[in-house]
Amino acid sequence: MPAMHRLEEVRENFRFIVSEVTAQVELTRRFYDQPSRELMEKISSRDDYVDNLKSVIEEQSFDRLMDPRGIERAKVVELRALTTITANLERIADFAVNLVGQMGHLVHLESSRLMDFAPFFDEVLVGLDNIVAALDQRNSNKAFRICQCEFNLDKLHAQTFAKVLQEMEHNEHRGDLVTIVFISHYLERMGDCLLNIGEALIFVLVGEKMKIRQYQALSDTLAASGLESSVGQVEFESIWGTRGGCRIAAVQDPRPESSSPVLFKQGVAKKLSKEKENLELWEKLAPGLPPKVWAFQEGEEGEGSILLEYLPGCTMQDLIINGDDEGLALSEHLLEATLGKVWWATKQASSLRPDFVGQIRSRQEAVYRMHPEFKTKPVAIGNLQLPSFEGMLDTLEELEPELAAPYVVRTHGDLNLNNVIFDPARQSLHFIDLHRSALADCAQDISVFLISNFRLPVFDVAVRRRINTVIGRFLAFALDFARNIGDQAFQARLALGLGRSLFSSTRFEMNNSFAREMHLRAVYLLERVVAHRGKDWSQFKLPRQTLIYP
Amino acid sequence: MSSTTNRFRHESLQDCQSIINYLAALKDGFESGALLFSTDGRNLVLKPEGLINLHVEAKRKGEEIKLSLKMRWNEKKGSEDPEDQPLLIEPIKAN
Numbered sequence: 001m002p003a004m005h006r007l008e009e010v011r012e013n014f015r016f017i018v019s020e021v022t023a024q025v026e027l028t029r030r031f032y033d034q035p036s037r038e039l040m041e042k043i044s045s046r047d048d049y050v051d052n053l054k055s056v057i058e059e060q061s062f063d064r065l066m067d068p069r070g071i072e073r074a075k076v077v078e079l080r081a082l083t084t085i086t087a088n089l090e091r092i093a094d095f096a097v098n099l100v101g102q103m104g105h106l107v108h109l110e111s112s113r114l115m116d117f118a119p120f121f122d123e124v125l126v127g128l129d130n131i132v133a134a135l136d137q138r139n140s141n142k143a144f145r146i147c148q149c150e151f152n153l154d155k156l157h158a159q160t161f162a163k164v165l166q167e168m169e170h171n172e173h174r175g176d177l178v179t180i181v182f183i184s185h186y187l188e189r190m191g192d193c194l195l196n197i198g199e200a201l202i203f204v205l206v207g208e209k210m211k212i213r214q215y216q217a218l219s220d221t222l223a224a225s226g227l228e229s230s231v232g233q234v235e236f237e238s239i240w241g242t243r244g245g246c247r248i249a250a251v252q253d254p255r256p257e258s259s260s261p262v263l264f265k266q267g268v269a270k271k272l273s274k275e276k277e278n279l280e281l282w283e284k285l286a287p288g289l290p291p292k293v294w295a296f297q298e299g300e301e302g303e304g305s306i307l308l309e310y311l312p313g314c315t316m317q318d319l320i321i322n323g324d325d326e327g328l329a330l331s332e333h334l335l336e337a338t339l340g341k342v343w344w345a346t347k348q349a350s351s352l353r354p355d356f357v358g359q360i361r362s363r364q365e366a367v368y369r370m371h372p373e374f375k376t377k378p379v380a381i382g383n384l385q386l387p388s389f390e391g392m393l394d395t396l397e398e399l400e401p402e403l404a405a406p407y408v409v410r411t412h413g414d415l416n417l418n419n420v421i422f423d424p425a426r427q428s429l430h431f432i433d434l435h436r437s438a439l440a441d442c443a444q445d446i447s448v449f450l451i452s453n454f455r456l457p458v459f460d461v462a463v464r465r466r467i468n469t470v471i472g473r474f475l476a477f478a479l480d481f482a483r484n485i486g487d488q489a490f491q492a493r494l495a496l497g498l499g500r501s502l503f504s505s506t507r508f509e510m511n512n513s514f515a516r517e518m519h520l521r522a523v524y525l526l527e528r529v530v531a532h533r534g535k536d537w538s539q540f541k542l543p544r545q546t547l548i549y550p
Numbered sequence: 551m552s553s554t555t556n557r558f559r560h561e562s563l564q565d566c567q568s569i570i571n572y573l574a575a576l577k578d579g580f581e582s583g584a585l586l587f588s589t590d591g592r593n594l595v596l597k598p599e600g601l602i603n604l605h606v607e608a609k610r611k612g613e614e615i616k617l618s619l620k621m622r623w624n625e626k627k628g629s630e631d632p633e634d635q636p637l638l639i640e641p642i643k644a645n
Contacts, residue, residue: 379588
């Protein structure tokens with residue numbers, strides 16, 4: 001009977017295979033810079049060692065799993081992930097050998113200089129480099145970074161493919177061009193493996209099997225818990241860390257007289273204290289709307305914690321997706337009634353200059369990281385001059401003062417579908433995540449709410465129809481309010497706000513065609529505002545069809 | 551500084567009013583004999599001449615409508631232009 005292998009031995013061999021495959025990819029990269037027969041032989045012989053290690057790890061894992069004394073669930077999960085990752089590492093090593101083989105097909109050596117494969121190798125190495133760290137440090141940020149390699153490599157592959165197509169027109173070495181596509185394809189397939197690896201790591205760290213495309217849903221859930229809302233790349237990573245570190249949890253209220261669960265949040269004291277202040281303010285404005293604050297504590301080094309009432313029910317997003325038409329209609333009605341009441345009660349004359357351009361600018365980097373193709377340059381078609389996106393923002397910035405809101409109202413600050421909770425049992429509505437609440441332009445909340453509908457990546461006809469209905473009704477309510485309050489430039493300002501929200505939402509959207517759709521609509525809305533320059537803003541008509549998809 | 555390119559692509563959303571600007575720019579280009587397409591200072595100048603193959607296609611698929619206009623022509627080298635060559639008619643020599 002084979003000896004029982006301890007988990008530690010599996011882990012050690014696992015670290016070996018990671019470093020072996022990393023070395024393999026580094027050698028392949030060196031081979032691209034300076035091909036030599038010696039290096040080629042080295043790469044192909046090391047591949048046998050990787051295959052061997054893989055068999056050893058599998059064997060040790062199965063032995064451990066078959067241990068008659070039993071094994072804890074957490075260890076089963078880890079072993080399962082380790083074998084999945086190992087299998088994918090071995091494939092990466094195979095692809096390295098394939099890559100070296102492809103180089104041999106390049107007839108004209110200068111062809112290999114046509115494309116720069118360094119960014120591909122960099123990306124693969126970043127992925128590999130994060131594996132052991134993610135596992136040892138229980139760091140889900142790193143696991144997410146590994147998943148991201150796949151999307152970055154896909155993009156690089158697409159760029160290579162496009163460039164090759166262009167070269168085909170004049171480059172005589174067509175055979176070499178085809179080989180270049182193969183090379184790029186093998187590197188892209190390494191990305192597929194890295195995605196599997198990242199997902200396996202997330203399984204270990206988060207304890208749930210999760211396809212990375214579900215990340216939006218997860219971040220939304222966390223946003224609904226009130227922890228964080230607008231999720232940029234960095235903020236998003238912190239959410240994963242937060243989730244991994246269990247910094248937010250529904251806990252049982254320790255007081256004996258209470259049996260309802262409460263929500264426990266830990267974070268920066270200053271931010272939590274601001275949230276507490278806002279929650280109390282909203283409680284006065286609309287009793288029962290925000291969760292109750294049970295306790296607030298300031299700890300050491302700026303840390304704080306807060307105990308909040310856990311609100312039962314579901315988010316408006318759930319109502320839309322799950323098709324609870326009755327609940328949805330009631331929640332829409334309650335939302336309009338609440339906002340109307342709060343807005344009228346808190347309105348103060350002002351001449352608040354909108355800052356939608358500033359908001360776009362602060363999110364541009366995150367958007368371009370996900371979609372570099374959205375960074376547009378100036379274009380001319382005959383005598384028609386179209387500015388770059390940047391140039392358009394400059395013009396809009398000059399226009400913004402003309403669009404000032406005549407009133408400020410108490411805003412939610414992040415009024416997306418996930419921050420509105422409907423409790424069907426009590427037929428009541430609640431707002432969560434109020435830490436950004438301020439006296440501000442209602443167009444801010446309105447545009448965020450409308451786009452949180454539009455951007456739902458759901459394309460089922462019935463759901464889409466429901467989304468379009470909610471958008472249509474809410475827009476009618478908003479236009480009505482603006483008319484009654486005498487907000488002349490409202491439609492133009494809303495177009496800016498909608499453009500801003502559409503633009504910034506693309507940074508969460510990995511579905512390229514849907515992201516492009518949102519981006520085109522954002523640009524269209526912003527262009528309409530620019531085109532109205534010099535005319536009477538009260539005559540500006542918001543192109544409503546921009547909010548209807550498809 | 552401007553340079554030349556052989557490819558130009560641009561995608562945008564327009565409405566019935568704003569699209570006129572694009573069509574007018576193309577119309578002006580055909581009238582003046584040169585169509586300029588430029589991105590970030592890289593220019594593609596097309597000089598339509600001679601015969602232009604025009605392909606118009608309109609399609610309705612449910613609610614989705616597609617209208618495409620495709621124009622193709624060959625750029626001729628100056629001296630090979632048949633317009634520049636004298637037209638000669640020669641008698642067939644009898645055997």
